[in-house]
Amino acid sequence: MKRVKEVEDDEVDGFECCTQWALLLFNLPLMLMGIALIILGVVGLTEHGYIADALQAENGGLFTGVMVLLIVVGALMMILAVIGCVAAFVESHTLLMIYYVSVLVAFLLIVIGMVLGYVYRGQLETTLRQELLDTMPSYDPEKPQDSITLAWDKTQGNLxxxxxxxxxxxxxxxxxxxxxxxxxxxxxxxxxxxxxxxxxxxxxxxxxxxxxxxxxxxxxxQDCFTGAAQFLETNMSTLTIVCIFFALTLMVAAALSISLYILID
Known part of the structure; x- marks a missing residue:
């Protein structure tokens, strides 16, 4: 019959193993979602880049900013997922602490970004409409390959x-x-x-x-502002949902990482 100490050690080892696998499996969906976000952002910049060109004014860059933010969030999710998987697999105190601190920083950035995004979203109509109006005088039918002319032709034709x-x-x-x-x-x-x-x-x-x-x-x-705004709203809504999921996931990941860090000791 096992002594009490041996039973306690087995229970601790079993809990440590479960926590290790939970952290490993928990990071796989993060990696897949990160890849999906990067693809979405790249496709937006390449396939719908004409909207970004039509928005290039003194206060422009809204469209490009949303697409780049999708790519950045996706890359951040992938990097954290890789660090988390490696840290759980090798049971390294150093990597687990790096992962834990990175998760907390990422969570803080996500919260700040969501607050700023919510505030700026209310200014979307005024900003986007004005950016489109600012570039219209630069349209030149005699220069069809000019960036603004080409952007407006593609925007109006596609939307x-x-x-x-x-x-x-x-x-x-x-x-x-x-x-x-x-x-x-x-x-x-x-x-x-x-x-x-x-x-x-x-x-x-x-x-x-x-x-x-x-x-x-x-x-x-149709108003071109309506078409462009709908496209941006769809991507911003997607980004908001992902950020909420990402923030909740980070909280669980932080708990798993610090638990594994303690159990290894």
């Missing part, structure tokens, strides 16, 4: 929108202030990317500019 609404005016009327499109008050032209796409397979668009006048029935009626 099926035209211009940005100002007050009660229709969104397409914001283009009337662009002197490269409309040289005088008698003109009311919009970029060709504002014209409705035809059913032709070659991607042709309807002629929505009849001379110097807009044929309103052939122009996209």
């Amino acid at each position: 099926e929108c035209c211009g940005v609404a100002k007050g009660e005016e229709r969104p397409w009327k914001a283009w009337l202030t662009n002197q490269r499109l409309n040289s005088g008050q008698a003109d009311s032209r919009v970029p060709e990317s504002c014209c409705l796409a035809t059913s032709n397979a070659n991607g042709q668009r309807a002629n929505c500019n009849d001379g110097n006048k807009v044929v309103e029935s052939l122009v996209y009626q």
